[in-house]
Amino acid sequence: xxxxxxxxxxxxxxxxxxxxxxxxxxxxxxxxxxxxxxxxxxxxxxxxxxxxxxxxxxxxxxxxxxxxxxxxxxx
Numbered sequence: 208x209x210x211x212x213x214x215x216x217x218x219x220x221x222x223x224x225x226x227x228x229x230x231x232x233x234x235x236x237x238x239x240x241x242x243x244x245x246x247x248x249x250x251x252x253x254x255x256x257x258x259x260x261x262x263x264x265x266x267x268x269x270x271x272x273x274x275x276x277x278x279x280x281x282x
Contacts, residue, residue, distance in 0.1 A: 231271055242274040249275035 232240050243249035249266035256262050256277075264277040 231269065232276075240276045242269070242272055242276065244274055246275055249277060253277060 232242075234240055241252075243252060243266070246266060246268070253264050253266055256264060263280045265280055266275050267278055268274075269276050
């Protein structure tokens, strides 16, 4: 008879792989994402891009680099 395994149950995804953290820092068009050191700096960039280029972006904290990046709102 097989012995029952004890320990943590695997649910959902495991810890992010190194390639996933690298992929998180590249835009869909292949360009590198810009890193902002604070939420305030990212919000200022959002306002400037909205005024200059008319794009709506949302800042979000990056769990890999502890900085902030911008994402499109249509995601």
